[in-house]
Amino acid sequence: MHQLPRTGRLHPFTVLVLAAAVVAITTAAGRWWLHTAVLAGCLLLAARAKRAGKLVRLGAVILVPAWGSHLLIHGLIDTGGGHVLAAAGPLRITTEGLVTAGQLGLRTGVLVVAGLLCSMLIDRHDLVAAVDLSSAPPQAGYLLAATLSLLPRLAQRQRAIGQAQALRGIPLAAGPRGWWRSVRLRSVPLVLSSVQDAADRSAYLAARGFPAKGAHTRLREVPDSPAQCWVRRVALGAMVLGPVALLAPTWVGQG
Incomplete structure (x- = not known):
């Protein structure tokens, strides 16, 4: 059986809180070298879990359009910068615009890469069990499990x-017309099977507390320790106080 990469014996909440703290502090700091260091650290962690290639592919799919939009909006048609590098018609490349596009691109990269890394390192079953074992409503665990497993x-x-349609010999034309016909032919059985699946799984709603009928026995244990609880508290504090400490001098200066 294929085993998902594990983050040692870390609790899923520990990984999520640490990632959120890193993203918050890095965004508030606004230093290119810090963003670069975080991205490099994420790649190293992904390589250790043998997921570097997947992280790069998924990150590129999300970030290339985002970086392109930043470059187009801020780097190529900037109207506020004073140091013009090149100009041709509506295009106006300025130093300030390129710097802004680079900063926004790095911030977006840290957010996306950190989120993707968490999704690769955390076992979704452990995450659902952790939500069940927490003080959150039992419905939250079911909704989280349904969300995480829906797209795959x-x-x-x-x-x-x-x-199945290919085995039946259904012909599909090439080009946009063939793609549209393929989508149309698959959409109806996909929707019908999803409705049937929802009906078959309705019993799990009661098991997860729709409505709640007392305590439930949970067979899956999630690793945790007092040290991890302490780390989560520190990370939560850093996530809140870190950006405030970094941004407070600028607020005072503006005041």
Whole structure:
């Protein structure tokens, strides 16, 4: 059986809180070298978990359009910068615009890469169990599990539908017209199977507390320790106080 990469024996909340603290402090600091160091650290952690290639691919899919928009809006058509590097018609490349585009790109990169890394390192079953074991309502655990498993399940199901239709000999034309016909032919069985799946899984709603009927026995244990609880408290404090400490001098200066 394929095993997901584990973050040692870390609690899922520990990983999430640490990632949130790093993103908050890095964004508030606004230093390019700090953003670069965080991105490099994420790549090292992904490489250790043998997920570096997947992190790079998924990150590129999300970040390339975002970076392109930053470059277009701030780097190529900037109207406020004074140091003009090149100008041609509506295009106006300035030093200030390129710096702004780079800063926003690095901030977006840290947020996206850190989030993707958490999704790769945390076992979603441990995360759902951690929510169940916490003081959160039991409905939250079910909704979280459904959200985390929805997209992979739909992707797997639509591939199975496409393979079944191919075995039946359904012809598909090339180009946009063929793509649209493929989507149309797969959408109906995909929706019907999803509705049937929701009906079959309705019993789990009661098991997760729809409505709640007392305590439930949980068979999955999530690793935790007093040290991790202390780390989470420190990280939460740093996530709140760190940006305040970094931004307070600028607020005082503006005042």
